[in-house]
Amino acid sequence: MLEVSRLRKTFETDGQRALGRGRRTVNDVAQVFAVNDVSFTVEEGEMFTLLGPSGCGKTTTLRSIAGLETPDSGSIALDGRALFSRQAGKKKGAVNVAVNKRGLGMVFQSYAIWPHMSVFDNVAFPLRVAPRGRRVGEAEVKRRVTKVLETMELAAYADRHATKLSGGQQQRLALARAIVIEPPLLLLDEPLSNLDAKLRESLRYELKRLQRELGITSIYVTHDQTEALALSSKVAVMQAGQVAQLGTPREIYQRPLTKFVAEFIGTANFLDGTVRARSGQDFAVETANGVLTLTADADVTVGSAALASIRPESVQISVERPTDARNVWSGVVTTRAFLGEAMDHIVSVGQHEINVRSGPEISIEPGTPVYIRFDPSKLSLVPMS
Missing domain, CATH: 3.40.50.300 (P-loop containing nucleotide triphosphate hydrolases)
Known part of the structure; x- marks a missing residue:
């Protein structure tokens, strides 16, 4: 540890x-x-x-x-x-x-492999230069190096010069050299x-x-x-x-705890508002487009400004009003983008532009009125900062 x-x-x-x-x-x-x-x-x-x-x-x-x-x-x-x-x-x-x-053991960004040595000698190097008290015999060097090269699927290249390997093979070689000392x-x-x-x-x-x-x-x-x-x-x-x-x-x-984390990890929609009510981990946040209810483990007091954040894939979109009326906003699709494995829609709702990501089978033309719903369990709440 x-x-x-x-x-x-x-x-x-x-x-x-x-x-x-x-x-x-x-x-x-x-x-x-x-x-x-x-x-x-x-x-x-x-x-x-x-x-x-x-x-x-x-x-x-x-x-x-x-x-x-x-x-x-x-x-x-x-x-x-x-x-x-x-x-x-x-x-x-x-x-x-x-x-x-x-x-x-350490693997650097540049790999730092020895260009004049073979694959085998690169991996064996840290064992051969270890302090005398920890140095092992040549038979043990061969056993360890052979084992780790097999694990890295590099055994067939043991006698090849390290510079003759592909980028991916060189990365595995650097890793092999780091773990051979156990x-x-x-x-x-x-x-x-x-x-x-x-x-x-x-x-x-x-x-x-x-x-x-x-x-x-x-x-x-x-x-x-x-x-x-x-x-x-x-x-x-x-x-x-x-x-x-x-x-x-x-x-x-x-569950990002700050706006920085939410922005840095992936993509997020941010909805600024004010906390109007709280009961334990249940919050009611008033925004420019209405009140959002959500469940969050956040240290935000009633009356404080806060940001509700939600990932695009956690926003539901439909042309018909959802049966669950909580956190439902109406808007208009302004643009869409096909991403292969997903479809992105940008929905204009009052002062907000909401990014919605769904499966590629859902494709709604720009200009179409739609409803979007924010799942209360998928919304996060962070202090305004």
């Missing part, structure tokens, strides 16, 4: 670059928080994903766990063993285990980002299958929302150096 607690990391920068981020000034030098009080736990066997836009702190967090960055304060522990620990402003009593002594934790820094879309999709499921079969605890960094939802046991969505929301992929997608 990995425990990351109150991790902080700052970089010196000029004032303009620090705008819009948590910042402080030390001796007239602006410092921006790359990671600001980040805490999370990764259970054994989980695929834990750090997800967010460029500059949100996800790679800095990963590199801090690997030992490639030195945080200002916080702690990192793996299976009860401290890898890093430092109190803010104090160096006395600090712990910072060297990169090569942490025993972690690490307690595998770190993956956007390993699929250099591949074309079709290959990335196929390797995404291959990576998930391998992670489950091998049972390796993994931390995966990506900015690709689809990748995060498909691969992860847990997702931490990061924003400006902090964890905006942590949960399962389904929780993150269906």
